Amino acid sequence: MSRHVVIVGAGPAGLAAAAAALRAGARVTLLDASDRPGGQYHRMLPAEYEAENNGRLHHGWDDFDRLREHVLTHPRAEWWPDSSVWSLERADDGTSTPRVHVLRGPADGTGRERHVLMPDALVLATGAHDRVLPFPGWQLPGVFTAGAAQALAKGERVVVGDQVVVAGSGPFLLPVAASLLEAGSDVREVLEANPAATVLRGWSTRPWELASQTGKAAELAEYTGLLARHRVPYRLGRTVVEARGDGRVEEVVTARLTADWTPVPGTERTVAVDAVCVTHAFSPQLELPVAAGCELRDGFVHVDEAQRTTAPGVYAAGEITGIAGAPASRAEGLLAGWTAAGGDPSDRAVRSVVRRRDQGRAFAARLAAAHPVGTGWPDWLRPDTLICRCEETDYRTLRAAAEDPATGAPRAVRLGTRAGLGPCQARICGPAVADLCGRSPDRAVPGLASASHHRRPVAQPIRLGELAAPPAGPPEKEGEQHP
Amino acid sequence: MSPRIVPASTDAVRRRATPLTITVDGVPVTGAAGQSVAGVLLADGRRAWRSGPSGAPRGVFCGIGVCFDCLVTVNGERDVRACRRRVCDGDVVTTQSREAGEER
Amino acid sequence: MRVVVVGAGIVGAACARELARSGFAVTVLDRGGPAAATTAHGEGNILVSDKGPGPELELAKLSRRLWPEILDGLPNRGGVEWDAKGGIVVATTEDGARELARFAEGQRAVGVIAEPMDERTLAAAEPHLTRDVAAAVHYPDDAQVQPSGAATALLADALRHGAELRTGCELLGARVEGGRLTGVRTSGGVLPADLVVNAAGPWSGETASRLGAPVDVRPRRGEVLVTTPLPPTVFHKVYDADYVGAVGSGAQDLQTSAVVESTRAGTVLLGSARRRVGFDDRIRPHVLAEIARKALRLYPGLAGAQVMRAYGGFRPYVPDHLPVIGPDPRLPGLWHATGHEGAGIGLSVGTALLLRELATGSAPSLDPEPFRADRPAVLGADASEGAA
Numbered sequence: 001m002s003r004h005v006v007i008v009g010a011g012p013a014g015l016a017a018a019a020a021a022l023r024a025g026a027r028v029t030l031l032d033a034s035d036r037p038g039g040q041y042h043r044m045l046p047a048e049y050e051a052e053n054n055g056r057l058h059h060g061w062d063d064f065d066r067l068r069e070h071v072l073t074h075p076r077a078e079w080w081p082d083s084s085v086w087s088l089e090r091a092d093d094g095t096s097t098p099r100v101h102v103l104r105g106p107a108d109g110t111g112r113e114r115h116v117l118m119p120d121a122l123v124l125a126t127g128a129h130d131r132v133l134p135f136p137g138w139q140l141p142g143v144f145t146a147g148a149a150q151a152l153a154k155g156e157r158v159v160v161g162d163q164v165v166v167a168g169s170g171p172f173l174l175p176v177a178a179s180l181l182e183a184g185s186d187v188r189e190v191l192e193a194n195p196a197a198t199v200l201r202g203w204s205t206r207p208w209e210l211a212s213q214t215g216k217a218a219e220l221a222e223y224t225g226l227l228a229r230h231r232v233p234y235r236l237g238r239t240v241v242e243a244r245g246d247g248r249v250e251e252v253v254t255a256r257l258t259a260d261w262t263p264v265p266g267t268e269r270t271v272a273v274d275a276v277c278v279t280h281a282f283s284p285q286l287e288l289p290v291a292a293g294c295e296l297r298d299g300f301v302h303v304d305e306a307q308r309t310t311a312p313g314v315y316a317a318g319e320i321t322g323i324a325g326a327p328a329s330r331a332e333g334l335l336a337g338w339t340a341a342g343g344d345p346s347d348r349a350v351r352s353v354v355r356r357r358d359q360g361r362a363f364a365a366r367l368a369a370a371h372p373v374g375t376g377w378p379d380w381l382r383p384d385t386l387i388c389r390c391e392e393t394d395y396r397t398l399r400a401a402a403e404d405p406a407t408g409a410p411r412a413v414r415l416g417t418r419a420g421l422g423p424c425q426a427r428i429c430g431p432a433v434a435d436l437c438g439r440s441p442d443r444a445v446p447g448l449a450s451a452s453h454h455r456r457p458v459a460q461p462i463r464l465g466e467l468a469a470p471p472a473g474p475p476e477k478e479g480e481q482h483p
Numbered sequence: 484m485s486p487r488i489v490p491a492s493t494d495a496v497r498r499r500a501t502p503l504t505i506t507v508d509g510v511p512v513t514g515a516a517g518q519s520v521a522g523v524l525l526a527d528g529r530r531a532w533r534s535g536p537s538g539a540p541r542g543v544f545c546g547i548g549v550c551f552d553c554l555v556t557v558n559g560e561r562d563v564r565a566c567r568r569r570v571c572d573g574d575v576v577t578t579q580s581r582e583a584g585e586e587r
Numbered sequence: 588m589r590v591v592v593v594g595a596g597i598v599g600a601a602c603a604r605e606l607a608r609s610g611f612a613v614t615v616l617d618r619g620g621p622a623a624a625t626t627a628h629g630e631g632n633i634l635v636s637d638k639g640p641g642p643e644l645e646l647a648k649l650s651r652r653l654w655p656e657i658l659d660g661l662p663n664r665g666g667v668e669w670d671a672k673g674g675i676v677v678a679t680t681e682d683g684a685r686e687l688a689r690f691a692e693g694q695r696a697v698g699v700i701a702e703p704m705d706e707r708t709l710a711a712a713e714p715h716l717t718r719d720v721a722a723a724v725h726y727p728d729d730a731q732v733q734p735s736g737a738a739t740a741l742l743a744d745a746l747r748h749g750a751e752l753r754t755g756c757e758l759l760g761a762r763v764e765g766g767r768l769t770g771v772r773t774s775g776g777v778l779p780a781d782l783v784v785n786a787a788g789p790w791s792g793e794t795a796s797r798l799g800a801p802v803d804v805r806p807r808r809g810e811v812l813v814t815t816p817l818p819p820t821v822f823h824k825v826y827d828a829d830y831v832g833a834v835g836s837g838a839q840d841l842q843t844s845a846v847v848e849s850t851r852a853g854t855v856l857l858g859s860a861r862r863r864v865g866f867d868d869r870i871r872p873h874v875l876a877e878i879a880r881k882a883l884r885l886y887p888g889l890a891g892a893q894v895m896r897a898y899g900g901f902r903p904y905v906p907d908h909l910p911v912i913g914p915d916p917r918l919p920g921l922w923h924a925t926g927h928e929g930a931g932i933g934l935s936v937g938t939a940l941l942l943r944e945l946a947t948g949s950a951p952s953l954d955p956e957p958f959r960a961d962r963p964a965v966l967g968a969d970a971s972e973g974a975a
Binding site (some may be wrong): 108116406412418451456458470 | 735812883
């Protein structure tokens with residue numbers, strides 16, 4: 001009986017993991033919340049669009065298309081689209097792979113079926129989303145994350161605006177600007193918050209490590225060429241410090257930043273826009289690794305040389321282990337899938353994969369060095385700036401709670417101000433609240449889970465009626481009932 | 484100007500646009516099969532359709548199901564992420580508010 | 588007099604406040620942060636409805652009287668979210684209806700307001716509640732607070748009256764001189780004390796053991812589901828009469844019973860589950876499913892509500908289901924304020940008052956005898972419960 005590997009997330013890492021696990025002989029169930037594979041990087045147009053040339057919007061489309069075809073049609077693979085993992089349940093014995101509780105059906109539907117999978121191994125490849133630091137006016141309609149603009153453009157050909165500023169930090173600003181230009185929008189400027197000195201220092205040390213990332217470098221060169229052709233200024237050391245408008249964004253205020261992202265007074269400029277796209281960094285989606293009991297290091301899932309996490313039977317790949325782009329995610333996915341399926345990580349067959357994974361890790365380190373999130377950004381907040389968008393907790397309220405010894409512990413701040421208690425469950429404001437309160441999470445003691453903002457035992461919303469309904473029996477799969 | 488959809492006729496990806504109609508608070512809005520609810524609303528020129536606890540308008544922020552700012556009611560189902568739900572012809576979409584005293 | 592209060596949950600905060608206001612030099616210590624453990628993981632119940640005649644009901648009545656007075660004296664009470672919404676207990680079977688009527692009758696005899704509701708008043712009070720109800724009783728004195736906000740408000744008042752808070756500070760052992768507790772050894776050094784209050788909730792057993800006078804306080808696990816904010820749907824604290832049986836039960840297996848209420852933020856809280864699983868803090872889907880099933884029997888219209896969060900906590904539980912309040916005769920200087928199980932939020936202020944009255948030698952507001960620390964159940968003599 002071959003091993004059953006469940007893979008959560010069908011982006012570059014998850015799809016690669018599926019291919020490698022199949023190659024190692026495993027039976028694979030590949031899940032994704034979306035109805036099409038590809039993740040955010042290879043977000044496909046809907047089937048109903050019947051696009052003849054979807055690849056035009058993507059890099060590495062042909063390879064992706066082949067991989068997708070291979071995995072989805074493989075006799076030992078089962079593809080579960082529209083599948084949300086709402087809970088991971090650690091095993092009683094503490095040594096078995098967690099159970100995977102899945103909802104299958106249209107996003108946020110009411111009659112989705114509950115399924116419980118009991119795999120031999122679990123690969124988590126849940127990716128990351130934009131981290132946007134709060135700034136005055138960021139709740140105005142017309143302020144988008146860069147990822148939103150990209151998802152709408154690549155995923156359904158919707159353009160967020162005609163006069164757009166793209167701001168934040170990191171190479172991701174470039175493809176977002178490129179997508180907008182491709183769709184005919186006027187990109188007013190692209191703003192990298194880090195000054196040139198930081199970016200150059202990050203990229204120029206140990207240049208031999210970049211040699212392996214030629215694909216990524218060529219992709220970035222293509223974007224910068226496009227910006228130049230459209231005469232879009234790419235400015236470093238400047239960012240959006242305020243969005244203004246009556247019921248929607250009408251203009252943004254940008255300001256020069258010092259190296260640590262403190263806005264420099266007197267350098268403000270106003271730019272008329274109908275949309276602004278922002279990304280300051282990426283937040284890994286860690287609720288499932290945290291539920292599985294995986295140890296985190298420096299904000300990412302800690303994995304060993306074979307992509308094993310510290311939780312039994314659980315492997316991790318892609319951006320939840322570090323932000324390094326799609327090629328690195330693929331290499332990690334291949335290795336994770338291979339070892340999850342029982343493959344030997346020192347096998348010759350995966351030697352080149354291990355090398356690419358190691359190169360990817362080096363790339364992640366220099367990406368982080370070139371595009372760090374500064375510490376001076378709270379200077380652009382005002383007392384009434386919203387920090388928690390859901391519950392509209394403002395900076396003044398949060399600071400007051402954090403500075404009072406009676407209410408200042410993370411859990412008490414959260415319950416007292418409601419920051420992070422709304423529908424997004426701290427996915428958006430969690431990192432900012434943690435930074436602004438300047439406290440380490442409450443110490444974990446037996447029976448008291450840490451107050452980490454990544455802890456979401458209900459990992460995706462589930463309707464009461466769905467929860468009350470008994471789970472459907474494990475589909476086909478003998479063996480699943482008796483792991 | 485406002486958000487818009489790249490017309491299928493000029494789109495370099497060479498695609499089809501199969502029209503469909505939904506209603507938003509009773510008003511018919513046309514979109515294309517395969518779009519998300521959020522995509523249809525944006526392409527219709529709407530930027531905001533929900534209000535936060537203070538009553539301030541909200542629309543799409545993250546676009547990938549993380550921020551829960553774009554929630555709508557679809558065919559009577561509350562709290563559907565508009566950016567993640569694909570539209571079906573005839574869907575009845577109603578907008579939601581967190582403002583106290585609002586019943587929607 | 589120097590006092591060390593072990594535990595910065597709501598019971599510790601209430602005790603620190605009472606003692607600090609009476610002139611004691613109070614230090615509150617907690618190995619985590621304030622209001623982080625049991626206090627942050629409950630619903631914020633201040634109930635008289637779920638208690639039959641007896642010492643716990645007397646403590647609940649005292650506490651219910653004290654809460655509004657205390658809150659009136661706090662400069663910043665907004666975070667407490669006091670809501671005297673009242674409780675409605677419903678029975679869904681004829682047997683349950685007879686039992687509920689008998690229970691309410693007993694409560695009325697000792698002064699609890701327990702008003703039987705007819706079909707029409709019930710429908711007007713809770714329009715979304717199932718009509719399939721055999722009996723309902725209204726308890727106007729049931730109330731709710733945001734428990735973390737209530738605890739931190741009490742703690743802030745203690746600090747205002749000179750108490751000191753040490754977080755991240757773990758109790759390691761006792762300093763005993765001449766057979767008397769004269770201080771505690773902590774991760775932050777020795778703290779001298781004339782009086783040590785064990786208010787460590789479910790960890791009170793361990794705390795007492797470290798101090799050399801073990802008490803039989805055990806953890807019992809409870810879970811709560813939280814929906815996304817909804818338009819007003821639930822107006823009181825509404826629960827199934829079988830909750831009372833579950834509260835009083837010593838059973839080890841999963842017990843659930845429907846408890847449904849909304850919060851000021853518009854979310855609906857759904858309980859309740861009780862399990863004895865030691866300190867196993869896993870949130871189990873089958874437990875959540877059982878809570879959902881029971882809650883939907885009362886509010887079928889909530890089937891479409893999204894659950895966005897679930898949390899679980901450990902409640903301090905003594906085999907005879909009574910709190911432990913007062914001095915420990917085995918170790919002079921050691922006092923206990925623990926064992927409130929799921930009722931600690933409500934009972935905290937009455938407990939603190941009683942403790943202060945006993946510590947200062949004033950006439951107690953109620954008979955402290957049933958809560959004695961040296962009763963057999965607390966000393967571990969009640970072995971019939973078996974090991975958890």
